[in-house]
Amino acid sequence: MLRKLFIGTALATSFAFSAHAADVKEVQMLHWWTSGGEAAALNVLKQDLAKEGYAWKDVPVAGGGGDAAMTALKAMVAAGNYPTASQMLGYTVLDYAAAGVMGDLTETAKKEGWDKSVPAALQKFSVYDGKWVAAPVNVHSVNWLWINKAVMDKIGGTEPKTFDDFVALLDKAKAAGVIPLALGGQNWQEATMFDSVVLSTGGPEFYKKAMNDLDEESLKSDTMKKSFDNLAKLVTYVDPNFSGRDWNLATAMVIKGDALVQVMGDWAKGEFHAANKTPGTDFLCYRFPGTDGSVIYNSDMFGMFNVPDDRKAAQVALATATLSKSFQSAFNVVKGSVPARTDVPDTDFDACGKKGIADLKKANEGGTLFGSLAQGYGAPPAVANAYKDVVSKFVHGQIKTSDEAVTELVKAIDDAK
Numbered sequence: 001m002l003r004k005l006f007i008g009t010a011l012a013t014s015f016a017f018s019a020h021a022a023d024v025k026e027v028q029m030l031h032w033w034t035s036g037g038e039a040a041a042l043n044v045l046k047q048d049l050a051k052e053g054y055a056w057k058d059v060p061v062a063g064g065g066g067d068a069a070m071t072a073l074k075a076m077v078a079a080g081n082y083p084t085a086s087q088m089l090g091y092t093v094l095d096y097a098a099a100g101v102m103g104d105l106t107e108t109a110k111k112e113g114w115d116k117s118v119p120a121a122l123q124k125f126s127v128y129d130g131k132w133v134a135a136p137v138n139v140h141s142v143n144w145l146w147i148n149k150a151v152m153d154k155i156g157g158t159e160p161k162t163f164d165d166f167v168a169l170l171d172k173a174k175a176a177g178v179i180p181l182a183l184g185g186q187n188w189q190e191a192t193m194f195d196s197v198v199l200s201t202g203g204p205e206f207y208k209k210a211m212n213d214l215d216e217e218s219l220k221s222d223t224m225k226k227s228f229d230n231l232a233k234l235v236t237y238v239d240p241n242f243s244g245r246d247w248n249l250a251t252a253m254v255i256k257g258d259a260l261v262q263v264m265g266d267w268a269k270g271e272f273h274a275a276n277k278t279p280g281t282d283f284l285c286y287r288f289p290g291t292d293g294s295v296i297y298n299s300d301m302f303g304m305f306n307v308p309d310d311r312k313a314a315q316v317a318l319a320t321a322t323l324s325k326s327f328q329s330a331f332n333v334v335k336g337s338v339p340a341r342t343d344v345p346d347t348d349f350d351a352c353g354k355k356g357i358a359d360l361k362k363a364n365e366g367g368t369l370f371g372s373l374a375q376g377y378g379a380p381p382a383v384a385n386a387y388k389d390v391v392s393k394f395v396h397g398q399i400k401t402s403d404e405a406v407t408e409l410v411k412a413i414d415d416a417k
């Protein structure tokens with residue numbers, strides 16, 4: 001496991017991190033929260049810790065979805081230079097825990113009653129071998145549409161309830177001379193959108209079988225082919241300059257009214273919030289057509305490393321602050337996500353946040369809460385990377401047909417397992 005984890009280290013060490021001797025009164029945090037909305041959310045945490053006398057040592061590694069950050073983290077860990085904590089997604093936490101480099105926050109968890117307040121779906125990834133190794137920060141969900149309200153009014157659009165409705169809406173935007181769909185052509189963004197397309201095309205049971213259970217029959221089925229065909233259809237509504245575009249620039253296109261809609265996780269709402277935009281007035285949040293009732297989730301976790309004893313107090317302070325009820329509300333209001341605890345009131349959240357909280361509860365109770373394959377909660381990182389790669393090759397025309405796409409997907413996932 002260690003070997004597998006640290007492959008790529010030689011490449012990663014080219015990241016210029018100083019071998020900073022961490023101070024006992026500081027929290028050193030690796031993360032990929034570098035957009036406007038993300039930085040604003042992180043400030044809430046920095047301020048909370050400053051009040052308790054802890055300095056903040058920022059280790060930001062830009063790149064939405066966190067691939068670059070995870071490469072950098074590998075290098076730090078391989079060099080024995082453990083941050084106090086790192087932002088991580090689901091299966092990555094489990095990989096590091098299995099490699100034996102994580103700390104043990106169980107005592108803090110007991111004192112704070114995390115077992116009772118953190119949903120089981122998150123505990124599956126923050127508890128390893130009976131020990132708390134990570135503090136969940138939030139719950140994001142990816143099956144959302146983010147729509148510019150003025151553009152929607154201008155084209156006379158209404159909420160699309162089915163995939164066909166969505167296509168009709170995109171056609172209206174096109175006819176009005178607006179870019180219908182804002183997308184960033186990076187593999188993780190394309191795959192994040194495809195998560196929703198698969199759920200919409202195949203329904204909840206199909207999503208689970210294909211994207212969480214990795215059932216081969218489902219992965220190569222006609223329904224999966226149809227999902228790729230639907231993805232190809234969506235890509236026809238993207239502007240020609242989409243390759244390589246960062247996700248927050250795609251969100252900015254919608255905020256400015258240059259584009260009608262973005263399909264993205266609710267971190268996009270953090271950008272609307274940072275731009276002082278209000279749901280219902282400036283923008284609209286709808287579930288991806290045909291997915292209402294289900295939630296595809298991911299959760300940012302602060303993976304806690306096994307730091308030397310004199311740095312553990314800072315780590316406990318970070319973990320305690322992260323899961324405090326007041327922080328869970330204040331941070332998630334700004335971040336666009338919803339709390340990682342079930343007992344935080346929705347009072348301070350806007351309409352989209354309130355819907356997000358209610359949807360999560362309903363999906364959790366109804367068995368329609370599913371891990372995002374693109375966002376580290378469907379399968380281990382190697383499989384998720386294989387998936388992102390195939391989806392992206394399809395979007396960019398290196399894989400030409402949906403027949404070929406499912407064959408490549410099955411093969412890539414098989415190789416990665």
Ligand code: BGC
Nearest residue numbers: 032038063064065066267300
């Ligand atoms: C994270 C979010 C982050 C987004 C874009 C996702 O993987 O869960 O917290 O805002 O990437 O950077």
